Amino acid sequence: MVRPRLLLGLIGLACLLASVLLARPGAAEELVVDLSTDTIPIASDFSGTSIALFGVVERDAQTVARGGGYEIAVIVRGPPNDVLVQRKTRRFGIWVNAEGERFRRVPSFSGLFTTPDPGPQLESLMIEADAPLGLAAKRLEGERALLFQAYASKLAEDDLYVRDIGGVEMLTDRFFRTLIPLPDLAPDGRYVVDVLLFVGGVLLDRHEMSFNVDKFGFEQKVYAASHEQPLLYGFLVVTLALVTGYVGGVVFRRN
Amino acid sequence: MEVYLPIAEMPIGVLMGLAMGGCVGLISGLFGVGGGFLLTPLLIFSGIPPSVAVASVTPQIVASSTSGALAYFRRGQVDLKLAGILILSGSFGAIAGAELFALLGSLGQLTLVIAISYTVFLATIGGLTLFESVRAMMRTRAAERRGETALPARNGGTHGWIHRLPLKVRFRRSRLFISILPVIGLGFTISFLGTLLGIGGGFILVPALIYLLKVPTSVVVGTSLLQIVGVMAVATVMHSVASQSVDAVLAFILMLGGVFGAQVGASIGRSLRGEQLRALLGLLVLAVGARFALNLVLPPASLFAVTVVGP
Numbered sequence: 001m002v003r004p005r006l007l008l009g010l011i012g013l014a015c016l017l018a019s020v021l022l023a024r025p026g027a028a029e030e031l032v033v034d035l036s037t038d039t040i041p042i043a044s045d046f047s048g049t050s051i052a053l054f055g056v057v058e059r060d061a062q063t064v065a066r067g068g069g070y071e072i073a074v075i076v077r078g079p080p081n082d083v084l085v086q087r088k089t090r091r092f093g094i095w096v097n098a099e100g101e102r103f104r105r106v107p108s109f110s111g112l113f114t115t116p117d118p119g120p121q122l123e124s125l126m127i128e129a130d131a132p133l134g135l136a137a138k139r140l141e142g143e144r145a146l147l148f149q150a151y152a153s154k155l156a157e158d159d160l161y162v163r164d165i166g167g168v169e170m171l172t173d174r175f176f177r178t179l180i181p182l183p184d185l186a187p188d189g190r191y192v193v194d195v196l197l198f199v200g201g202v203l204l205d206r207h208e209m210s211f212n213v214d215k216f217g218f219e220q221k222v223y224a225a226s227h228e229q230p231l232l233y234g235f236l237v238v239t240l241a242l243v244t245g246y247v248g249g250v251v252f253r254r255n
Numbered sequence: 256m257e258v259y260l261p262i263a264e265m266p267i268g269v270l271m272g273l274a275m276g277g278c279v280g281l282i283s284g285l286f287g288v289g290g291g292f293l294l295t296p297l298l299i300f301s302g303i304p305p306s307v308a309v310a311s312v313t314p315q316i317v318a319s320s321t322s323g324a325l326a327y328f329r330r331g332q333v334d335l336k337l338a339g340i341l342i343l344s345g346s347f348g349a350i351a352g353a354e355l356f357a358l359l360g361s362l363g364q365l366t367l368v369i370a371i372s373y374t375v376f377l378a379t380i381g382g383l384t385l386f387e388s389v390r391a392m393m394r395t396r397a398a399e400r401r402g403e404t405a406l407p408a409r410n411g412g413t414h415g416w417i418h419r420l421p422l423k424v425r426f427r428r429s430r431l432f433i434s435i436l437p438v439i440g441l442g443f444t445i446s447f448l449g450t451l452l453g454i455g456g457g458f459i460l461v462p463a464l465i466y467l468l469k470v471p472t473s474v475v476v477g478t479s480l481l482q483i484v485g486v487m488a489v490a491t492v493m494h495s496v497a498s499q500s501v502d503a504v505l506a507f508i509l510m511l512g513g514v515f516g517a518q519v520g521a522s523i524g525r526s527l528r529g530e531q532l533r534a535l536l537g538l539l540v541l542a543v544g545a546r547f548a549l550n551l552v553l554p555p556a557s558l559f560a561v562t563v564v565g566p
Contacts, residue, residue, distance in 0.1 A: 079566070081563045097367060215261075219259050220261075230496045241314040245510070249321065249325060
């Protein structure tokens with residue numbers, strides 16, 4: 001698994017260097033970023049992988065020299081889900097689910113990777129990484145915050161919630177790299193990657209891109225059929241059951 | 256060897272799946288029951304989401320009842336008219352059950368309802384079975400001590416009110432002339448419960464047909480099996496449509512194990528005595544019920560429940 005990933009990384013790097021060389025002049029400081037792949041296939045033996053992100057902070061001749069280094073943050077958000085989180089409480093001696101809170105379009109994978117010293121914007125980055133896809137980020141309070149925390153720890157159990165301060169590595173003072181780990185339970189769909197560039201707490205540039213995690217092969221066909229053609233799928237399962245039962249009966253009667 | 260379950264979205268050991276299907280098949284062959292009421296809990300306890308467990312055992316029940324239903328049908332031991340009415344009314348029960356199932360899932364209360372229903376249901380059935388079989392054993396022993404042969408237990412009360420209901424229909428094969436209302440009621444209720452809990456319901460249907468409707472024992476098992484095949488087939492389609500939680504891969508693994516286990520169980524079962532078998536079954540059912548009860552009472556591992564309700 002390591003060698004193809006390395007190869008992909010090198011290809012990504014080559015593309016990146018080419019784009020740096022061809023990049024247009026003008027803006028003060030600009031992010032040029034690329035991923036090692038834009039599609040991750042999930043087959044039945046999928047046991048997790050990681051995707052490499054390479055980037056360069058590009059600047060032109062007029063750019064003023066900065067005292068401090070660059071701070072980079074990478075936010076990765078998996079395909080959104082509507083979830084219901086309930087606190088279990090004891091009523092009449094048994095454990096039941098309380099009413100709970102619903103969260104709309106929350107990421108099913110949430111990753112935040114930053115340079116080792118992300119500075120004062122870290123907290124707002126944390127909130128943004130948790131934010132529902134397509135909706136504005138806001139701080140949660142009270143019970144709602146607590147229940148969201150429970151959802152996050154549920155994701156973290158399956159390595160779907162990653163907070164990696166120092167996960168973005170500066171290879172030179174302008175060139176950076178990070179590895180986004182995707183566990184075996186990574187849901188399929190479109191992942192949005194947001195790269196942000198700060199200097200001294202000031203946002204200079206941001207760049208958004210995406211990659212896809214796709215199930216393929218037999219599992220994908222079964223899953224797609226069950227969701228896109230549920231009626232047909234139901235009839236097929238019934239047919240399978242009737243045939244299996246019939247054949248089983250015939251086989252064993254002969255013995 | 257592991258295989259990835261596309262709907263449950265988790266891997267499962269193929270051998271474990273086959274073994275579970277096989278064990279339950281063995282028990283069902285041994286005791287002459289469908290086994291859904293054991294297979295569904297087994298899957299839940301092994302970490303399969305309850306919604307997928309219930310919905311995927313449903314087609315497994317179809318498979319395990321098919322060969323039996325066919326065998327009885329060939330011997331002419333099926334009342335087709337009675338089975339037809341039971342299936343028709345049962346289809347409505349299955350639709351209602353699958354809708355309630357999907358609704359409870361979106362409210363995040365499905366796991367709790369399944370756990371409570373199973374506790375109550377298994378405790379009642381297990382307790383009754385155990386009590387009945389122990390009494391029968393004691394009666395046999397007492398009769399032997401007196402040097403007589405044991406008399407078979409008398410049927411329950413005559414339930415005259417059931418036979419006074421209107422809309423009477425003739426069931427030629429069962430030699431019955433009874434109201435259609437209790438037949439419809441029975442078909443609906445058992446299918447509703449069966450769809451909600453992932454059980455065939457033969458366990459309740461057979462005694463109900465014998466004691467309530469006075470269906471002759473010669474046709475009761477075949478009719479009940481045909482009813483289970485029909486209703487569980489409808490329930491499979493309804494679960495597929497309403498909650499999309501039928502896992503075809505899981506169902507197929509369970510079917511393979513179940514079909515094989517049932518044959519082995521049936522051949523072992525012939526060498527054991529009825530009352531002892533039933534006492535054993537009662538104990539088994541009580542044990543599963545107790546496990547559900549414990550889960551309800553003991554503090555859970557996680558104090559929060561997370562349910563994905565939509566994409």
